Amino acid sequence: MSSKESSGAFQTWMCLICGWVYDEAAGAPDEGIAPGTRWADVPMNWTCPECGARKDDFEMTEI
Numbered sequence: 001m002s003s004k005e006s007s008g009a010f011q012t013w014m015c016l017i018c019g020w021v022y023d024e025a026a027g028a029p030d031e032g033i034a035p036g037t038r039w040a041d042v043p044m045n046w047t048c049p050e051c052g053a054r055k056d057d058f059e060m061t062e063i
């Protein structure tokens with residue numbers, strides 16, 4: 001088996017300002033982001049629903 005598949009698994013991204021977590025598998029339906037939407041496919045003008053931070057303020061996190 002290969003060690004790590006970076007393109008297959010969904011990832012989670014955390015807001016560094018408020019700690020809100022975006023899960024690619026779950027998306028953010030309330031914000032108009034469908035489940036399964038990759039972070040890279042989230043619109044650049046999208047902002048954190050909790051604090052309004054931009055995508056630049058999010059960091060990939062391991063769960």
Ligand SMILES: [Zn+2]
Nearest residue numbers: 015018048051
């Ligand atoms: Zn936030």
